[in-house]
Amino acid sequence: MRGFLSSAVGVAAAAALALPLALSVPAAAASGSGAAASGSAAASGLGAVPPAAPAGSTQSLPLAPLRASSDRSAVPPAAGLPEARGLAAREVERFSLVGVVWDDADAELNGRVQVRTRSVDTALWSDWQDVETHNGAHAPDPDTAERGTGPARGATAPLWVGESDAIEVRVEAERPTVRALPARLPSGLRIELIDPGVPPAGAADGKNGAGTGGLPGDDDKGPVLVPGMTMEMAEASSVNVPLAPLGATEIGALGKADSTADAVLTGEARPGAAAAPYIGPRPRIITRLGWGADEKLREKAFVYTSTVKAAFVHHTASGNNYACKDAPAVIRSMYRYHVVSSGWRDIGYNFLVDKCGTVYEGRAGGVARAVLGAHTMGFNTDSMGIAVIGTFTGTNPPAPAVKSVAALTAWKLGLFNRDPRSTTTLKSGGGNRYPKGSSVKLKVISGHRDGFATECPGKLLYGQLPTTRTASAKLQGR
Known part of the structure; x- marks a missing residue:
């Protein structure tokens, strides 16, 4: 500022x-x-x-x-x-x-x-x-x-x-x-x-191990919409099947060998063909149901781009005065601010990470898919945005959060065959740094400031990106 x-x-x-x-x-x-x-x-x-x-x-x-x-x-x-x-x-x-x-x-x-x-x-x-x-x-x-x-x-x-x-x-x-x-x-x-209101019953509370439950259903009749579960909630949850059952409040972590199967959902790996070999272990992800998203706020449709070529790392600039148990409430508030106050279709980030390293699903559309976000003006197409909750201009980002950014990028970029240590080319959609339509060479894991003239993600989080790229690639097995 x-x-x-x-x-x-x-x-x-x-x-x-x-x-x-x-x-x-x-x-x-x-x-x-x-x-x-x-x-x-x-x-x-x-x-x-x-x-x-x-x-x-x-x-x-x-x-x-x-x-x-x-x-x-x-x-x-x-x-x-x-x-x-x-x-x-x-x-x-x-x-x-x-x-x-x-x-x-x-x-x-x-x-x-x-x-x-x-x-x-x-x-x-x-x-x-x-x-x-x-x-x-x-x-x-x-x-x-x-x-x-x-x-x-x-x-x-x-x-x-x-x-x-x-x-x-x-x-x-x-x-x-x-x-x-x-x-x-x-x-x-x-x-x-x-x-932020209060979360629905069964939602996550920001602590490790929270929110493991799902909504009941049976294999013959399909999922049952229990009281309090709306059709909008079911739609937002269904795009994460089969990573988790309909109504799950979290998507469980998987080891590297099991995570390669997730690539089938992206279209990068075809049934019967070898899955992309460099995919990091899937981290535990709290779903939108887990953090208590009011699905009636957002626009109904999900919007996708063709692929994910880069990850932009952000800080929310919302301050560091929150406890990990409050992270779902912080996210519900940001969601409402982005949609009701700012006029966007949904929360802008694809993922959020709290100071304890818990990963949260952001914009609806499926955590394994190429969902169009609103996080880096000019470069939202073919990218994803990961926001660490906090302000890191003068405060060091917590080690668990940085570690989770590496883990998340190792998995998600791996689904689309991207090397976190490499560079890629994105076409600018317009902004204050690159003219609209220009082709821009960027690192596969970039800071927000690399695509837009801003202090985000704060100089101290930005300074962690070189080691994050190395750690992410190592988790992929590179």
Whole structure:
């Protein structure tokens, strides 16, 4: 994210952490970017807040121009200072993840976004936290069907803040250079407050060994849709058969010898022909049912590309303040943020990995298949996106997570006969680094920044990619 110069809306640390004497409360949650949370917040002060909605919810609140007050000030852009917008401290319905969106998906937010939140558990306010401005780095390719099927919006990265019940927001455009016009913010700025809801019974909890159950069925009549299992859930699960039975909350790990059979599903290996020899052991993967995806949110159809030639490694830039048991809730929140708030067809990443090394299925369509994602603008076709949950610009990625990235790429790239140490050529679909239609030589395991001008996956995770390539190839038997 671009550097934040001295701010006209900055406040002293002590004042920033002090609880306002009276918190403002919206009359009702706005619904400008999708389903709004039900119920209403307390009238003022420290009143009770409704519990989390089982299916999750999104509160979408507009950001207004900041006015002078005892703890903040703003000068209109006409006076030569950057535009500033925000939201006064207020109680809201419970939420755990925040992000800022705006109307035009092609517009950039050049400036600084900060939030502070109040914890449900402690009733204390956090320090001001930066939200990464993102600017199209994780997104569908320009002119793709995905961008034309709904109200796609510009969006910051999401930030996981834990269960909270009050919020304050400030956004300041970048200060202008000498003789430049005052910096402006994109139109339609809104803060999205996302509650992940509670997972369905039997879903994984982010711990090793969790979520081993499946939904009942019998061999003669086929799978039975038990209460709570919708047709959308069955469709999302069926594309992973025969890797796991319909309704499974996880896909089990396999040894290298057994994993070669998975290549038949990709079309790279044909029945009766020798399977691709360099396929790493299949890692354990928590399915969408396992992390509690609300399958009614996403677009119904699955979209595929012809093959998988490369893997792009990302960080979610959502912060590191989560426990492994919370990872499914973090993913449910990101899913809702990508679909409801950003206007995408599904969660953008093909896979996610938490700090304990647990691998999760991302975008629906089948973990062994070439599913079109929305993770690296310009290079989503014929690639897959793996996001490590966290921020790794100044924090080292956990060793279990890095190890799982190597294991996942050894298996998935092996299904498509790709050597993790090699290079490949992808055609750019447009972005801020390579012109649309240009052929670009990239490493088979690349960082997001290799295809798009961004800090992702953070310099410390990016620095782990050389050893990840070597470890992935070794797992393939190369």
